Amino acid sequence: MEANRQPPINYIERITATYEALGYDQYQWRQTASPPSFAERVKPVSESKIGMIATGGVYNTGQVAFHYRDDASYRAIPSSTETSELRATHFAYDLTGAREDINVVFPIEAMRALDAEGQIGSLAENFLTCMGGIYSQRRVEEELAPQLVERYLEEEVDAVLLVPV
Amino acid sequence: MGLIAHQLEKAGIATTSISTAKDITKSVRTPRSVFLDFPQGYTTGKVGDQNLTIDIVKAALNLLDATEEEILTTLSYSWGDDDSWKDTVFQIPESGSGATDNRLDRSDLPQYQTDFDLEHAKEKHAGEECLLCLGIDY
Numbered sequence: 001m002e003a004n005r006q007p008p009i010n011y012i013e014r015i016t017a018t019y020e021a022l023g024y025d026q027y028q029w030r031q032t033a034s035p036p037s038f039a040e041r042v043k044p045v046s047e048s049k050i051g052m053i054a055t056g057g058v059y060n061t062g063q064v065a066f067h068y069r070d071d072a073s074y075r076a077i078p079s080s081t082e083t084s085e086l087r088a089t090h091f092a093y094d095l096t097g098a099r100e101d102i103n104v105v106f107p108i109e110a111m112r113a114l115d116a117e118g119q120i121g122s123l124a125e126n127f128l129t130c131m132g133g134i135y136s137q138r139r140v141e142e143e144l145a146p147q148l149v150e151r152y153l154e155e156e157v158d159a160v161l162l163v164p165v
Numbered sequence: 166m167g168l169i170a171h172q173l174e175k176a177g178i179a180t181t182s183i184s185t186a187k188d189i190t191k192s193v194r195t196p197r198s199v200f201l202d203f204p205q206g207y208t209t210g211k212v213g214d215q216n217l218t219i220d221i222v223k224a225a226l227n228l229l230d231a232t233e234e235e236i237l238t239t240l241s242y243s244w245g246d247d248d249s250w251k252d253t254v255f256q257i258p259e260s261g262s263g264a265t266d267n268r269l270d271r272s273d274l275p276q277y278q279t280d281f282d283l284e285h286a287k288e289k290h291a292g293e294e295c296l297l298c299l300g301i302d303y
Contacts, residue, residue: 003246003247003248004247004248004249005247005248006248006251008186008187008188008200008202009186009188009251009254009255010188011186011188011189011255012188012189012192013188014254014255014256015255017255017257017264018255018256018257018264018266021257021263021264022264022266029189029192030167030168030192030193031192031193032167032171032192032193032194035194035235036170036171036174036194036195036196036235037171037174037175037196038174038179038196038233038234039173039174039175039176039177039178039179039180040177041179041229041230041233044229044230045226045227045229045230048229050226051178053166053169055166056206056208059282061281061282061285061286062282062285062286062288062289063286063289064275064286064290065275065276065277065278065282065283065286066275066276067272067273067274067275067276068269068270068271068272068273068276069271069272069273087277087278087279087282088278089276089277089278091268091269091270091271091276092268092269093205093206094204094205094206095206096206097206097207097211097212098206099278100212100213101212101213103209103210103215103218104206104207104208104209104210104211104212104218105206105207105208105209106209107209107210107218107219107221107222109215109218110209110215110218110219110221110222110223111222113215113219114219114222114223114226119223119226120226132166137168140168140169141168141172144169145168145169145172145173146172148169148172148173149172149173149176149178152173152178153176153177153178157178158178158179159178159179159180159181159229160173160178160179160180160181161180161181161182161183161222161225161226162166162169162170162180162181162182162183162195163182163183163208163209164166164182164183164184164186164208165185165205165206165208
C-alpha cells in the first residue's frame with residue numbers, strides 16, 4: 001500500500017473554516033506585504049552570542065506561570081537551567097510532548113550541545129519565553145516585542161533562534 | 166513570531182526560526198526560516214530524540230551564515246510513516262458533531278503545570294520582586 005503523504009497543512013484556511021463553523025468572529029491573520037528587514041551580520045554563528053525566544057509557554061519552576069488570556073509578559077530562563085526545572089503551560093496546543101521532553105518546544109539541550117561543540121560562539125545568559133496566541137497584535141507590537149528586543153540588546157546578543165509553537 | 170522577528174532585525178539582532186506552519190510563516194514573512202512538517206507542539210523534534218533536535222536547530226542556525234535574503238526552506242524529516250495525523254487537525258468532521266474547539270478556557274490566573282510549582286512560585290515571590298519575571302502583568 002502506498003503511504004498516505006499530504007502537502008503541508010494550510011492552517012489559515014482550516015482554522016478560518018473551523019472558527020466560522022463555531023460562529024466565532026473572523027481572526028485577522030497577519031500579512032506582511034513588504035520584504036523583511038535584515039540586521040547586518042558581522043560575525044559567523046561560531047563567533048556570535050546566540051539567544052533563543054520560544055512561544056510555547058515555558059517557565060522555570062519558581063517563576064509565576066503564564067495565564068491564558070492574552071498574556072503579553074515574558075520569562076527569562078538562564079541558559080544553564082537544569083532541564084528538569086522547566087515546565088510548559090498553554091491553552092492552545094497539546095502539551096503532551098512538551099511535558100514529557102521540553103526540548104520539543106524549547107531546545108535548550110541542543111543549544112548547549114552546539115555551544116559545547118564550538119558551533120555557537122556563546123549562549124545568551126538567558127533564553128526568553130512567552131505565550132503564543134496573543135490575539136492583540138497591538139499588544140505584541142507595543143508591549144511584548146519591545147521588551148524582548150530591549151532585553152537582548154542589554155545582553156548584547158548577536159542573533160536569535162525563534163521557536164514558535 | 167513575525168512581529169518579534171521584524172523588531173529584532175530592525176534593532177540589529179539577526180533572527181532565524183523553525184516553523185511547523187508553512188502558510189503562517191509565509192504570510193508573516195520571517196526573514197529566515199526552516200519548515201518542519203511536524204504537528205503543532207513538536208516544533209523542534211520528537212520526544213527523547215536529541216540528535217534530531219540538534220540537527221533541526223543546526224539547520225536553522227546555518228541560515229544565519231548562509232543568506233541575507235528572505236528564505237523559507239523545507240527540512241526533509243517526516244513525523245511518521247504516513248501523514249494521516251493531518252486528517253484531524255482543525256478539520257470539521259463530514260458527519261456528526263460538527264466543528265470543535267479543543268483549546269482550554271481563557272483565564273487571567275497563572276496556570277501551573279503542577280501544584281508544587283504554584284507553592285514554589287509563591288514562596289519565591291513572597292518577599293521581594295523576582296528579577297526573572299520582569300514584565301508580568303499581575
